[in-house]
Amino acid sequence: MLENQMELHFASISQNEAFARTVAAAFATQLNPTIEELTDIRTAVSEAVTNAIIHGYENDPGQTVILTGEIQGRSIVLSIRDTGRGIENVELARQPFYTSQPNMERSGMGFSVMEAFMDKVVVESSPGQGTVVTLFKQLSQEDDHA
Amino acid sequence: MQIMTKRKNGLLIASLSGELDHHSASQVREELDEELTMDIQELELDLSGVTFMDSSGIGVILGRYRILRERGGSLRITAMSAYVGRILKMAGVLPLVSQQESQSKGKRGTKHA
Numbered sequence: 247m248l249e250n251q252m253e254l255h256f257a258s259i260s261q262n263e264a265f266a267r268t269v270a271a272a273f274a275t276q277l278n279p280t281i282e283e284l285t286d287i288r289t290a291v292s293e294a295v296t297n298a299i300i301h302g303y304e305n306d307p308g309q310t311v312i313l314t315g316e317i318q319g320r321s322i323v324l325s326i327r328d329t330g331r332g333i334e335n336v337e338l339a340r341q342p343f344y345t346s347q348p349n350m351e352r353s354g355m356g357f358s359v360m361e362a363f364m365d366k367v368v369v370e371s372s373p374g375q376g377t378v379v380t381l382f383k384q385l386s387q388e389d390d391h392a
Numbered sequence: 393m394q395i396m397t398k399r400k401n402g403l404l405i406a407s408l409s410g411e412l413d414h415h416s417a418s419q420v421r422e423e424l425d426e427e428l429t430m431d432i433q434e435l436e437l438d439l440s441g442v443t444f445m446d447s448s449g450i451g452v453i454l455g456r457y458r459i460l461r462e463r464g465g466s467l468r469i470t471a472m473s474a475y476v477g478r479i480l481k482m483a484g485v486l487p488l489v490s491q492q493e494s495q496s497k498g499k500r501g502t503k504h505a
Contacts, residue, residue, distance in 0.1 A: 260415035264444075285475055292446045296414040351421070353451040355483045362482050 250276065250317040258299045258309040258328070266313050266326075267292040273315045274322055279385050286363035287324070287383065293356040294326035294379040301346065302330030302377055320385045329376035336369050394441075395423050402433035402465075409441025412449035420452050428456070433465035437489075440471035449476075450483045457488060 252273055256262045270291040271284050279287070295311060303309040312327040333339045339346070340361075345354035360367045364381045371377040393410035404427055412420060428435065435456060442449070457467045469489045472480070480486045 260413075263413050263415050264411060267444075282475075288444065289446050289479070292413055292444075296446065296448060300414065351417075351451045351455040353447045353454060353483065355447040355450055359447050359479065359482065 247319045248276070248317055250315075252315045254313045255310050256313070257307060258303040258305075258311050259307045260296075260299060262311070263292055263295050263299070266295045266311070270313065270315060270324055273317070274385075277317065277320055277322065277385050278388050283383070283385055287322070287381075290360045290363045290367075290381050291324055291326065293360050294381065297356055297379070298326055298328035298330065298377065300350075300352075301333070302328035304331065306330075320387065322383050322385065323380060325378055325380040327376065327378045332373040332375050332377055333369070333371040334373050336371055340369065393420055395420065397427050399427070399432070402431055403436065404428065404432045404434070405436045405438065405470075407438040407441060409443075411444035412439075412442050412452065413444065413446050414448035417448045417452050421455065424452075424456055425459070428459060430463070433460070433463065435460055435465070435467045437467065437469045438471045439469055439476050440473065442473065442476055445476050445479055447479075447483070450480065450485055453480075453485060453489065457485075 254266065254269055256266060267288040271288045274284060274287050291313070295313070298311045299305065309328065309330065314325045316323045338344055340357040342358045343354040345352040357367065360381060364383045366382040368380040369377065393408060393412060393416040396407045398405045406424060406427070408420065410416065460467045467489055477486065
């Protein structure tokens with residue numbers, strides 16, 4: 247059974263959204279996922295990292311976001327951590343179309359996208375301490391790939 | 393993100409290529425809004441060159457949709473990859489911006505980014 251783990255620390259700037267999702271996809275590639283699974287992972291990680299930068303750190307570029315990845319067999323777990331302002335009401339934040347910044351043209355679909363594209367999304371947050379979003383996905387068996 | 397635009401009468405056609413995320417969203421928003429002069433009533437977006445899009449992209453599209461609606465106009469997406477279609481469908485945006493028959497129909501849902 248394949249076991250692996252990685253950890254990436256990066257500055258909380260928007261250029262790193264593409265960097266982080268590319269790293270997450272590259273890490274997942276060793277499981278030989280389908281293109282769709284890889285896209286799901288890239289998209290979900292992009293959402294979580296964007297949230298950390300915009301909401302967690304409120305666009306302060308001097309902070310650090312941490313992405314960790316774990317692989318066990320065909321299951322991949324990715325977590326995105328910030329030590330920013332935290333979320334007061336996680337349940338509310340996860341509602342489709344909810345946004346704390348309606349004037350910023352945010353769609354409010356970040357968590358919905360993560361939930362749609364991953365098997366499970368766990369959000370742990372405390373105000374003033376930060377947020378950890380953990381994304382779980384069980385990849386299909388390679389034999390099933392066309 | 394690269395944006396190519398063409399205008400004829402009240403129509404603006406914008407072809408986007410690259411990755412549409414939070415990082416590129418502000419640039420896309422600014423460039424499109426600059427082109428959306430008051431004489432423009434219709435905006436057609438060709439997203440076939442968009443290789444990545446997340447909810448920030450949905451925000452940009454919905455924002456332009458509202459601008460056009462407020463002036464009695466419309467926004468249509470004329471081409472997109474299956475992947476972009478999937479995320480727009482998930483967000484409930486697809487029915488708002490779907491092509492009504494004809495033009496570039498063959499392009500839809502054929503590419504996978």
